[in-house]
Amino acid sequence: MTPLVIAHRGASGYRPEHTLASYRLAIALGADFVEPDLVATRDGVLVARHEAEIGGTTDVANRREFAGRRTTKVVDGREVTGWFVEDFTLAELKTLRAVERLPDLRPRNTRYDGRYEVPTFDEILTLVEAESQRLGRAIGVYPETKHPSYFATIGLALEEPLLAALAGRDLPVFVQSFEPGNLRWLRSRTSRPLVQLVSATGRVDLVTGTGLRRVAEYADAVGVDKELVSPGLVADAHAAGLQVHVWTLRDETDSIEDTQALVGAGVDGLFTDHPDTTLEACRLQTLQTSGIRIHAAT
Numbered sequence: 001m002t003p004l005v006i007a008h009r010g011a012s013g014y015r016p017e018h019t020l021a022s023y024r025l026a027i028a029l030g031a032d033f034v035e036p037d038l039v040a041t042r043d044g045v046l047v048a049r050h051e052a053e054i055g056g057t058t059d060v061a062n063r064r065e066f067a068g069r070r071t072t073k074v075v076d077g078r079e080v081t082g083w084f085v086e087d088f089t090l091a092e093l094k095t096l097r098a099v100e101r102l103p104d105l106r107p108r109n110t111r112y113d114g115r116y117e118v119p120t121f122d123e124i125l126t127l128v129e130a131e132s133q134r135l136g137r138a139i140g141v142y143p144e145t146k147h148p149s150y151f152a153t154i155g156l157a158l159e160e161p162l163l164a165a166l167a168g169r170d171l172p173v174f175v176q177s178f179e180p181g182n183l184r185w186l187r188s189r190t191s192r193p194l195v196q197l198v199s200a201t202g203r204v205d206l207v208t209g210t211g212l213r214r215v216a217e218y219a220d221a222v223g224v225d226k227e228l229v230s231p232g233l234v235a236d237a238h239a240a241g242l243q244v245h246v247w248t249l250r251d252e253t254d255s256i257e258d259t260q261a262l263v264g265a266g267v268d269g270l271f272t273d274h275p276d277t278t279l280e281a282c283r284l285q286t287l288q289t290s291g292i293r294i295h296a297a298t
Helices: 020-028 064-069 107-112 121-135 148-153 159-166 180-187 209-215 231-239 256-264 275-289
Strands: 004-008 033-035 037-040 046-048 071-075 078-082 175-177 194-198 221-225 243-249 269-272
Touching: 004 020, 004 243, 004 275, 020 033, 020 121, 046 121, 046 159, 121 159, 148 180, 159 180, 175 180, 180 194, 209 231, 221 269, 231 243, 243 256, 256 269, 256 275, 269 275
Parallel strands: 004 033, 004 269, 175 194, 194 221, 221 243, 243 269
Antiparallel strands: 037 046, 071 078
16 A cells, blocks of 8 residues: 655655645645644644744844844753743744745745744635535644643643644644653544654654553554664554654655655555655655556656
8 A cells, every 4th residue: 555645744854844835735746644843822723833933944043023032941841042932923924934944954945934834723624625525635734732731831732722723624634743651641532543653763662562562552553763764663653553753855865765665564654744745755655566567767
């Protein structure tokens, strides 16, 4: 079976991440799901940003009226200096514009700096619904709760607004988090599929045979760093009743063969910054598995 292609923050290899332009392009390129990272504004609205700190993903550092809001906070045990989404109302945030987060890696994306707003989760859901209807295919959303414990401590818990936004919407959905406690809370309140994220430098105990069985008590899939993937991990996860979704493929660092190897290992989903490349790699792997030889043009 061909893995799900999950557009990581949209088609972020081609447009600044977490913008409607990035999500729209990802859908046009054929992605099955678009993935927004969710954080909360001061007035409790869920918006899509990579982190609570927005200095690297918006033009806030160049906005003199917000210079006084630069501060230092401790987020999940790490000291961070910058501008934080929870210090802005949605109206204020909407005056900012997105910028490319990785300009050294993707200098061509900087031509779009200053052109796009920070989208709300509701705006992303509306876009996905409209594109699903227009294209005649079901497109899913794959939100991640970013730093849910941190947001809960400042009175801006993400879970209830997330469930409220999804209520009544007929869309394919996976909800992901690095925090088991966050997922356990959600499991008690929703039947939406849940995904335990695991980093190569984080809770790797969760992807042992015992850990995977424990994860299966509250989640439906593991979202694993590609460095952790092996046929044994995939087999153990499947034996525990879990899907395996892998992050993150990028044209700058991963070859077609790298992607084909993951498909050949039996993974169920691929997070990618370049949905078109990943789809082509999946197609080539399917042909190869079927015994169809592919000849290069001469």
